[in-house]
Amino acid sequence: MTLQACLLLAFLLFAIGVYGILTRRNAIGILISMELMLNAANINFIAFAHFRALDATAGAVFSLFIIAVTACEMAIALAIAIAVYRRHGHLDVDELTELRDPDV
Amino acid sequence: MESLPLKDILFYLVAVVMVATALLTVVVKNILHSAVTLSATFFCTAVLYFLLSAEFLGVAQVMVYIGGVIVFVVFTILLTSRLGEYALEAGKLRKIAAAFFSMIIAVLAVVILRESHSSVALEQSDYATLAVIGKRLLSPGDDGFILPFEAISLLLLISLIGAVSIARVPRDDKNKEAE
Incomplete structure (x- = not known):
């Protein structure tokens, strides 16, 4: 177990998350993929804290904050998903084009 | 340092399971299955945190993500989609483009990590x-x-x-x- 191995794992997870965000059409699916990417970032933080950092506790605390902010963000995002579903009857992001510039 | 091989084996095991469940999360058609496999990914991440001797973060990961966020996601899925009634799927072209793009990220990661030289690792254990x-x-x-x-x-x-x-x-x- 080396720093490189951990970072490679995090990068792979991030790439998988990117694939999910680009291919999912359900809004909740996009949120789930985003969680994967945030998780990858968190793994990076902990890996650097474990292997490299001068002040490792700060790194751990930082990723604790990331976890908290992610929880907040998920709460808001899922509330928005429920509101969108109530209004449109579906969560297909390809159909949600109200804010798009019609000329483009 | 004597216990390193066991730790290494555990790390690679967890890494493989994590990547596999993450792949399932983005590939699986039913969004509810996706949420379940995501919880498996989070659990593996918690194990990884324990391996990196960040005990508190591992516990927080299980409590906040699996106990909170996943439950929240599952409830929202149950509220918003008639299960299996409609499956939204991206077109083939978009899938290929997305796979290409994320492949670029993965290849870049490998290239960058190969270039970087690692100095002596600290391996701190009581920081978290x-x-x-x-x-x-x-x-x-x-x-x-x-x-x-x-x-x-x-x-x-x-x-x-x-x-x-x-x-x-x-x-x-x-x-x-x-x-």
């Missing part, structure tokens, strides 16, 4: 115990995090109120539904 994190989190001194801690508690409160007010049915709509 409950006592250490608790002291740092709540100490008001220069190296403490009391201010961000309080700010995040405020943020949690605000976002919960916001979530409730976004998701609730507005009053005039409620009257309309009753009629």
